[in-house]
Amino acid sequence: MIQPQTRAWWRATLALCLGSFLVFINLYAPQPLLPELRQLYGISTLAVGLVMSVATLSLAASLLVFGPLSDAIGRGGIMRLTLLGAGGLSLALALAPNFETLLVLRALQGFVLGGLPAVAIAWMGDEFEPRGMLSAVGLYIGANSLGGISGRLVGGWVGELAGSSASFLAVGGITLAGVALFWKLLPPARGFSARPFELRGALADLAGHLRNPLLLAAYLLGGINFLIFINQYSYLTFRLAEAPFGLGPSVLGMIFLTYLGGTLGSSLSGRLSGHLSPPACMVLGILILMGGTLITLAGSLALIVLGLTINAFGFFLAHAMASSWVGRHAERARGSASALYLVFYYSGASLGTFWLEPFWQAGAWFGVALGSWLLLGVTLGIALWLWRRQPI
Template sequence: MTEFTPTLRSHAETRLIWALCLASMVIYINLYTLQGMLPSIAEHFDVSGAQATLVLSVTSFTLAFSLLFYALLSDRIGRLAPIVMSLWLLAASNILLAFAQSFDALVWVRLLQGILLAAVPAISMAYFKEQLDPVFMLKAAAVYIMANSIGGIAGRLLGGLMAQYLSWQSSMGLIFIVTFMGVAFVTYLLPRREIKPSVIKEKINWRRKAKQDFNGFMFHLSDTQMRLAYIIGGLAFMMMVNQFSFIQLHIMAEPYGLSRFQATLIFLCYLSGTFAAWLSAKWIVRYGSMPLFRVALCLMVAGTLLTLVDTLTAIVVGFLITACGFFLTHSCCNSFVAIRATSHRAKATSLYLCCYYLGASLGGPYLMLFWHKAEWNGVVVGSMSLLVLLLVTIWRLGKHQKQVIDVSEVD
C-alpha cells in the first residue's frame, strides 16, 4: 500500500477546502446551538425538557428532505450559487428567532432553517470530488467531517454559555452576529470559478430533466451496498445525537445537579470523534471500511453500556467512546458513498445525508418514549435496540461485499 501523503495542487483547492470546512462549522453551529440550550428553551417557552428536544428533531426532518432538492439544484446550476445563497438566507433567518414569542413559533422558524441548513452538507462532498484529486479527496473529506464535529461542539457550548448568562433575545442576536461573520468569510474564500456539472451544459426539456433526476436517485437506491450504507449512517446518528440531548436532562437532575452550562460540557466528548474523523482517511486506506464499521459498532455498544455506571466519570468516558465510534462510522459511510458514486454524485451524497438526518429527527421522539418510561436507563435500552439493528445492517453489507468478491474471482 502506498503511503498516504497527498499534497495540495493549487491555491484554489486550499481555498475551497477551507471555505467548505468553515461553511460546515457555520451550519453545525446553527443546527446545534439550540441543543445546548434545551433546558433554557423549556423554561423560557414553558414546555417540558423532553418536549424541547423537538426543536432539534423538526430541524433535522426538514434538513433531511431538503438535501434531495439541493442535490437536484446543484446538478442544474452548479455547486457554488446554492451554497452562497442559502448561507446568507440562514444568517437572515436568525433574526426571526429573536422574535419568536411561543414554542410553536420557534418550531416554525426551525423548520425553515432546516431547509437552509441543507445546502452545504448536500453539495460539499460532490464539490470536493469534482474539484480535487481522488486520493486527496479522502483527506479533504476527513477534514470536512472533523470541521462538522468542531462546529457541533462549538454550537452546543455556545448554547450552554448563552443559556447560563444571556437573555433569549441577546442569545439569538449573538448567533446572528457569529453566523453573519462566518458567512462573509466563506463567501470571500470560495473560488469564483468551478467545474460545472456536465448536465448544466445540456439543453433538454423539463420532462427529460425530471426523468434523469428520478433515474439518478433510483440508480443509487437500487445499489444494495449504497442502501445499506445509508441505513448504517441513519441508525448511528439516530442513536448518538439524541443521546446527547437526553443526557443533559439526566446530569442536571440529582444526584449530579449540574448547572446548564456544566451540563453542556458533555459535548466536549465530541472531541474524541473529531480525532477519529481526522485519522479515518488513513485508516480507511489501510484497513478498508468493513473492519472499521465493526470496530466502531463495538465502541458504541461499550460506550452506551458504560453510562449505566452511576458516576459522572463513567458517563463522560462512555460518551467519549461512543462519539469516537460514531464519527468513525460516519467517516466510513461518507467515504464509501463518495467513492462508490461514479455518476449522480450529489444525489448519492444527498440520499445518504437524507437518511442520516432523518435518523436524527426520528431518534428524538423514539428515545423520548424510553425516557418517559425509565429516564436515562430507558434511553440506554432504546439505544441498544438501535445498535442491534446496526449490527444486522453491517453484517449484511459485509456479506454482500464478500459475495461480490467471490463472483469476481470465479469470473
C-alpha cells in the same frame, strides 16, 4: 483536479470545513437550552425536543431539493446563499414571540442549512483527485463536530448569562462573519459538468441510488447511527439537569466538548482506511459506539463524559467511512447520491426522539441505552454485510 496537500487543496478544504462549522453551530446551539426551554414554556420533553427535530427534519427534506438542483446549476452558489440565509434566520429566532413561532423559524432554518451538506461532498468529488477527496472528507466531517461543539458552548454559555435570545443573536453574528470569509475562500468550480434539471431524471437518479444495495446499506447505517448518537445527547441533558447532577445550561454546553472525540475519529478515518477496508472501519466504529454507551450507565459524571467521548469517536469514524463510501460507489449524479445519504442521516436524527422517548419514560437513562443497543445491533449487521460483500 486538485491534488492532495497542495495550496489549492488546503484552501478549498478550509473553505468547506468553515462552511460545515457554520452549519452545525446553527443547528445545535439550542440543544443545551432544552431543559430551560421546557420549563420556560411548560411543555414535555417530547415537545421541547421538536426544537431540534423540526430543524433536522426540514434539513433532510431540503437535501432532496439542493442535491439534484446542484447537479444542474452548480454547487458554489447554493452553499454561499444558504449559509447567508441561515445566519439571517438565527437573528430572526432571537425575536420569536412564542414557542410556535420559534418552531416555524427553526424549520425554515433547517431547510436552508441543508444547502451546504447536500452538495459539499459532491463538490469535492468534482474538484479533488480521489486520494485527496478521502482526506478532505475526514477533515470536513471533523469540522461538523467542531461546529456542533461550538454551537452548544455558545448556546449554553450565552443562554445562561443572558437568555436564549442572546444565544441566537451571538450565533447569527458569528455566522454572518464566517460567511464573508467562506465567500472569499471557496475557489471557482473547474470540474463541474452541468446537467439540465429534469424532474423525471432527478427522480430516476434517486430511485437508482435506492436500488443500489451498496448505497442503500450506507444510507441506513448512517441514518440509524445518527438517530442514536445525537438523541442520546438530548436525553443526557435532561438526566444531567436533574438530581444528583443538577447542571445548568453553561455546564451542559460543555458536555458537548466530548465531540472532540468525533473530531479525532473522523480525522483518523483516512489513515485507518489505509489499513482496514471501509466496511471494517464501520464495524469498528459501531462497536466503539456500543461500548461507549455502556460506560455512560455509570453514576459518575467523569465516566459519563468518558463514555460520550468514546461514543463520538466511534460514531464519527463510521460516519466518515459511510459518507465517503457513497461518493465512491455512486454510479452517476453524485450530488443526489450524497444528498440522499444525508436525507437518511438527518431523518434519523429527527425520528430519534420518537424512538427513545418510550425507553426514557420506562427506564430513564438505562432505557435509552437499551433502545440504543437494539438499533446499533441493526447497523452492526449492515456493516458486517458490507464487509462480506465488498471487503476491499
